[in-house]
Amino acid sequence: MLSYDFETYDKYVDKNDLNSYKSKNDAIREKFHGGELAYWTNVATYIKSEELDEIKRTAQSIREICDVFIVIGIGGSYMGSKAVIEALSPMYKRPKPEIIFLGKNINPNEYVEVLDYVKDKDIAVNVISKSGTTLEPSIAFDLVLDLMKNKYDESELKKRVVITTDETSGTLRELADSEGYTSFVVPTVVGGRYSVFTPVGLFPISVAGIDVDKLLMGVKRAMEEELDNAITYATIRDILYNKDKCIESFTVYDERLNYLVEWLKQLFAESHGKDNKGIFPVGNINTRDLHSMGQFLQEGKDILFETIIGIKNNRSIFIEKYSWDLNDMNNMALEKVCEAHSNGHTPSSIIWMDSLDEENLGRIMQFFMFAAIVGGIQLGINPFDQPGVQEYKRLVTEGLNK
Numbered sequence: 259m260l261s262y263d264f265e266t267y268d269k270y271v272d273k274n275d276l277n278s279y280k281s282k283n284d285a286i287r288e289k290f291h292g293g294e295l296a297y298w299t300n301v302a303t304y305i306k307s308e309e310l311d312e313i314k315r316t317a318q319s320i321r322e323i324c325d326v327f328i329v330i331g332i333g334g335s336y337m338g339s340k341a342v343i344e345a346l347s348p349m350y351k352r353p354k355p356e357i358i359f360l361g362k363n364i365n366p367n368e369y370v371e372v373l374d375y376v377k378d379k380d381i382a383v384n385v386i387s388k389s390g391t392t393l394e395p396s397i398a399f400d401l402v403l404d405l406m407k408n409k410y411d412e413s414e415l416k417k418r419v420v421i422t423t424d425e426t427s428g429t430l431r432e433l434a435d436s437e438g439y440t441s442f443v444v445p446t447v448v449g450g451r452y453s454v455f456t457p458v459g460l461f462p463i464s465v466a467g468i469d470v471d472k473l474l475m476g477v478k479r480a481m482e483e484e485l486d487n488a489i490t491y492a493t494i495r496d497i498l499y500n501k502d503k504c505i506e507s508f509t510v511y512d513e514r515l516n517y518l519v520e521w522l523k524q525l526f527a528e529s530h531g532k533d534n535k536g537i538f539p540v541g542n543i544n545t546r547d548l549h550s551m552g553q554f555l556q557e558g559k560d561i562l563f564e565t566i567i568g569i570k571n572n573r574s575i576f577i578e579k580y581s582w583d584l585n586d587m588n589n590m591a592l593e594k595v596c597e598a599h600s601n602g603h604t605p606s607s608i609i610w611m612d613s614l615d616e617e618n619l620g621r622i623m624q625f626f627m628f629a630a631i632v633g634g635i636q637l638g639i640n641p642f643d644q645p646g647v648q649e650y651k652r653l654v655t656e657g658l659n660k
């Protein structure tokens with residue numbers, strides 16, 4: 259379950275402000291309920307049940323044959339799965355297979371190290387690119403495939419290479435068809451940063467041994483129960499934005515949520531940052547960042563608001579010296595800092611997860627995807643395109659062809 263603490267915004271968000279969004283928000287709700295956004299309230303948009311079975315089967319066989327599973331992709335093609343895997347896997351005693359994310363940079367150092375690290379290990383790869391033309395994953399895949407061709411014969415390669423791409427077009431689709439590699443489809447309607455619950459995210463998550471059925475159960479529950487909360491959250495963001503709060507900190511108190519924050523930064527920056535509009539998202543991991551960024555949130559320029567994601571029930575360690583359970587202490591600090599920031603000039607509010615598990619993670623990620631779509635409509639931009647990203651891709655390609 260999720261619970262919300264939006265009333266901490268009362269000082270900044272007047273009930274009249276909220277009421278003024280009523281007709282606009284009713285129209286947006288209609289779009290989700292049977293209108294042009296209805297596909298976002300149906301899990302089958304993300305994944306068909308036969309496809310999910312195939313994903314689980316393939317993931318199981320990959321788990322049996324490799325020590326290292328390399329996931330190649332950039333932006334929306336990897337951030338969601340990394341967020342889920344980091345959140346739900348042990349931090350240190352990592353289970354087999356080890357998962358390495360590649361193709362998110364073109365820094366040679368990482369490639370030299372990774373290729374050397376995996377050369378004598380049993381490996382499998384999943385390359386993910388909707389367009390099939392993005393530079394970074396394309397370079398990574400060429401390098402990894404070359405290495406694998408030196409290690410494995412054709413029939414082994416077919417067991418170890420999985421391609422996730424568009425159903426009909428692009429070089430990766432052609433390769434999957436010509437070589438007979440296993441492939442999964444990125445649904446046309448679902449863009450990169452909204453694709454974590456499609457084969458883009460579900461296949462790597464499944465290879466990591468995470469229960470995708472429970473994850474999708476959380477998504478389904480969010481589709482049934484969280485749309486109104488997402489509309490409220492998006493509306494509060496929009497009101498604050500119109501009061502010149504143009505930076506939002508996504509703040510967490512558990513390092514395992516580090517990549518959830520990265521995914522949120524991408525979701526909101528790429529969906530809303532266009533036409534000279536948008537709230538700039540930043541991330542804070544506390545209590546670590548209270549000793550750096552916290553100063554700015556408390557007393558710096560008055561341009562910020564904060565959305566905290568808390569975990570109510572976590573593991574516990576009793577600290578004799580203070581007679582406190584450490585989880586209780588962490589959450590007490592979270593609430594006190596929220597109060598301190600709100601008493602300063604940073605509106606600060608908490609979204610609580612009961613616990614950090616598959617179902618709550620599915621639920622909260624779907625909640626935020628709803629909020630990104632709703633917020634984009636309120637802002638008057640298209641939350642599904644990314645013309646700025648296309649522009650950098652175009653210029654780098656032009657540079658390459660000189």
Ligand code: PA5
Pocket residue numbers: 332333334335386387388389390391392395449450451452528644647
């Ligand atoms: O969210 C998005 O659409 C982007 O971040 C893309 O996922 C990213 O640019 C990678 O694109 P592709 O999957 O076509 O390689």
